[in-house]
Amino acid sequence: MSEEVKVEFEPRIIGFTCNWCTYAAADLAGTARMKYPPNIRLIRQMCSGRVDPLFVLKVFLRGADGVFIGGCHPGECHYMTGNLSARRRYSMMKKLLESVGIDPKRMRMEWISASEGIKFSDTIKEFTAQIKELGPGPFRHIETGGKEQK
Amino acid sequence: MAKGDMYLAQASDEAILKRGEYGGAVTALLKFALDSGVVDAVLGVKKRDGNNRYDAVLDLITDPKKVIDCTGSLHCVSLNIARNVKEYLDGAKRMRIAVPCKPCDARAIIEIAKRKQINLDNLLLVGLNCTGTLPPVVAKAMLIGEYEVDPKEVVMEDIEGRTLIISLADGTKIANDLLELETKGYGRRDNCRRCNVNIPTMADIACGKWGVKEGEKKTFTEVCSDKGAEFIDNAIKTGVIKVEQPGKDAIAERKRKDREAIELSSKCEAEDLKELRELSLDDRLAYWLHLFDRCIKCFSCRDACPICYCKKCFLEPDRGYVKGGEVPPDRMFHLTRLAHDGDSCVNCGQCQDACPAEIPLTRLYLMLNIKLSQMFDYVSGMNIEQKPPLIAAKDEEASIDDINHFN
Ligand SMILES: Cc1cc2nc3c(=O)[nH]c(=O)nc-3n(C[C@H](O)[C@H](O)[C@H](O)COP(=O)(O)OP(=O)(O)OC[C@H]3O[C@@H](n4cnc5c(N)ncnc54)[C@H](O)[C@@H]3O)c2cc1C
Ligand code: SF4
Ligand code: SF4
Ligand code: SF4
Ligand code: FES
Helix, strand or coil, X not given: CCCCCCCCCCCCEEEEEECCCHHHHHHHHHHCCCCCCCCEXXXXXXXXXXXXXXXXXXXXXXXXXXXXXXXXXXXXCCXXXXXXXXXXXXXXXXXXXXXXXXXXXXXXXXXXXXXXXXXHHHHHHHHXXXXXXXXXXXXXXXXXXXXXXX | CCCCCEXXXXXXXXXXXXXXXXXXXXXXXXXXXXXXXXXXXXXXXXXXXXXXXXXXEEEEECCHHHHHHHCCCCCCCCCCHXXXXXXXXXXXXCCCEEEEECHHHHHHHHXXXXXXXXXXXXXXXXXXXXXXCCCHHHHHHHHHHCCCCCHHHEEEEEEECCEEEEEECCCCEEEEEHHHHHHCCCCCXXXXXXXXXXXXXXXXEEEECXXXXXXXXXEEXXXXXXXXXXXXXXXXXXXXXXXXXXXXXXXXXXXXHHHHHHXXXXXXXXXXXXXXXXXXXXXXXXXXXXXXXXXXXXXXXXXXXXXXXXXCCCCCHHHCCCCCCCXXXXXXXXXXHHHHHCCCCXXXXXXXXXCCCCCXXXXXXXXXXXXXXXXXXXXXXXXXXXXXXXXXXCHXXXXXCCCCCCC
16 A cells, blocks of 8 residues: 555646737736746637637536636727627626536636736636635546546 | 407307317417418417327418317427427428417527527417426326326316316316326426416417406417517408407406416426535536436437527537547537527427436526526527527627626
8 A cells, every 4th residue: 555645736727818918918927927826728819709618618527627718808809899798608607517516616707908917917826726725626537537636 | 459458369260169279269360370371381289190189290281271170288298399490491481380389489489580590570479378288108197097087088188277187078177286296207397397487478479268267268368569469450350250358357367377377386496496406516516417427419409409509519529529429428518508508598398308318407407597597687588689698798898897797
C-alpha cells in the first residue's frame, strides 16, 4: 500500500474571451506583469456572442471545473448585440446547469474591456478561488481517468 | 364580432349536432371553413377504422362531407399535431389548413411558427379546452382493472374537475377519482398532470364544455383573434351554427372551472417535482445521469419534439458533439436538446411519450422552463409576436450593465 499523497486541487478553468476586449485585457495583464492564477486556459472568440451554450456544456462534460466568459461592456460590442445575446444565454445556462445538477457557480461571465487588465486578473483570482472552494467538477474523472480527486 | 366575444354555439346540421361531443360547433365550423374556401383542408382527429378510440389518427380532409367523421373528444391519444404540420404538411407553407387543437398543440404550432417552420397565416386554429389526455395502453389497462369494463364498450371519456367519467354504449356512466387513479399509475399522461393552460386563447377560437349546462348540447366558444372573429362572423351569417349569448353565470362558471384546473395542476406540479427540487445538486446530477444512461439513442425524443428546430441536428455524429455508434450516447445528447428547447418547451409531453427507455424528460424540461419563464417573463407558445428569449435581445439592453440582470 502506498502512502496517500495529498495534492492540492488545481482547478482547470476554460475561458471563452472576446478578441476585442477580455482577450486583450488578458494580454495587457500579461505585459503589465500582473499576477493571476495559471488555472485558466483562454479560447479566443471573435465576440462573446459566438459562445454557443453547447461549448460550455462540452467543456464541462470533458472535465473542466469551471467556465468563464468575457465580453465587451453593453454598448461596446463590435457586433452591436452579440454580448446582449451572450448575457441571455449565460442566464439560461446557469438555470440549465442548476436544473440538471451542476453547480451554477462553476460558470461566470464578466464584462472586461481591453483596458481593464486589473479587472481581468482580479476576476480570474476570485473565480479560481471560488472553484477551489467548490472542488473538482463533476466530470473531472473523465479527464483524470478516475474519481480519486473527489 | 371581436376578440373576447363569447357564444354558446350549436351546429345547425342535425347529423353533426347529434354526433358532436357537445354542440357539434367545432365540426360545423371546420366543415364551413372547407365549404367556404377559407382553407384547403381540415386536419381532424378520428378513431382508427371508425371504432378504435385508443389508436386515433390524424386525417387530412379535403372533402367537406368527411369532416363529420372526426366528431368526439378522444382523450386516450396524444397525437403530435404540431410536428405533423411542420414535418409532413410542409409547415402549411403551400396549403391553408384548419386545425382543431388542444392548448399544447396550439402552443407548439405558435412556438415553431416563430422559427418560420410553420406558416401561421395559413392556419385556422380551432382550439379545444383541455385538462388532460391519457396514454392509450395505460388507459385500456385502467378501464379493465379499475372501471371493470371492456375498453371497446367505451363511447366517451370526460374529465370533470378531479373525476374521470367513462360512458358506455348503453348509457352507463362510471366515475373515479382522477388523482387516486394516478397514484396507482393510471390516469393522465405525466405532463398533463402539470399542464396549466386549459383554455387555448392563443388559438383563433377556443371551444369547450365549460360554461355549458349539464346535458345541453352546446359548445362554449370564445373568439380569440381577429381572424377568428371574421370567421365566426361569416359562419353565423351563413347559418352553419346557431348562437346565443352565454349568461353571466355561464361565463363565471367557465372561469371558475379553469381556475380550479390551474390550482389542481400546480398541486400536481408541486408534488411531482418536490423530490427533484429537494435533492442536493450532486444527487440531482446523479439522478439524471443514471436515467440518461438508460437511453438507447433512438432519437425519438428529438423526432417527436415539435420545438426541435435545427435543420442540421447537432446530435448527428458529423456535428462533432455526439460520437456515432455509442450507446448510451454522450450526455451531450440530452443536454444539447435541453439547451435548445428549454426556453420554448410547451410541456406537450411528446418526447416522453416517445421514449422507449421511459426517461421522465418532461420533468427536466418543465423544471428548467419554469425558471426561464420567470426569468425572461416569457410563456412559450402564447403570442406569436413575442420572440423566444434567447434571440430577443433588445437594443435598450445595451444600457443595462448588470451581468446578472436576468438572474
Ligand atoms: C382531450 C380533450 C380534453 C378536453 N377537456 C375539456 C375540458 O376539460 N373542459 C372543456 O371545457 N372542454 C374540454 N374539451 C373540449 C370538449 O370536449 C369538446 O371538444 C368541445 O366542447 C367541442 O365540442 P363540439 O361538440 O363542438 O366538438 P365536435 O364537433 O365533436 O368536434 C370535436 C373535435 O375535436 C377534435 N379532437 C378530438 N380528439 C382530439 C384530440 N385528442 N386532440 C386534438 N383534437 C381532437 C376532432 O378533430 C374534432 O374536430 C376537451 C377536448 C379534448 C379533445
Ligand atoms: S399537455 Fe395540457 S393541453 Fe396538452 S393534452 Fe395535456 S392537459 Fe391537454
Ligand atoms: S421538450 Fe418534450 S415536452 Fe417540451 S416541447 Fe419538446 S416534446 Fe414537448
Ligand atoms: S427517446 Fe429516450 S431512448 Fe430514445 S433517444 Fe430520446 S431519451 Fe434516448
Ligand atoms: S465584440 Fe466583444 S462581446 Fe461582442
